[in-house]
Amino acid sequence: MAVRVLSIDAAGIDLAGVALSRLEASLRKQAGDPDACVADFFDLAAGSGAGGVPSALLFTRGHDGRPLLSIAKALRQLA
Numbered sequence: 001m002a003v004r005v006l007s008i009d010a011a012g013i014d015l016a017g018v019a020l021s022r023l024e025a026s027l028r029k030q031a032g033d034p035d036a037c038v039a040d041f042f043d044l045a046a047g048s049g050a051g052g053v054p055s056a057l058l059f060t061r062g063h064d065g066r067p068l069l070s071i072a073k074a075l076r077q078l079a
Helices: 013-031 049-059 071-078
Strands: 005-008 044-047
Touching: 005 049, 013 049, 013 071, 044 049, 049 071
Parallel strands: 005 044
Antiparallel strands: none
16 A cells, blocks of 8 residues: 655745645646645655644644645645
């Protein structure tokens, strides 16, 4: 079984935010699910330095098991 890992570098939250927004939009389109979040497509997330913050925000799940935040909502939390 393959494990899908998302690694977010600390190079800059702005740059990571743009890349993650595009990734999430592409994944939503491919899945045909407008409510899909990045965390729905990865098994594990890691981040170095500041990259750890969006990793934690994106992969925190609610009581229903769904990710609490989309990338857009996570970036608003960081602003």
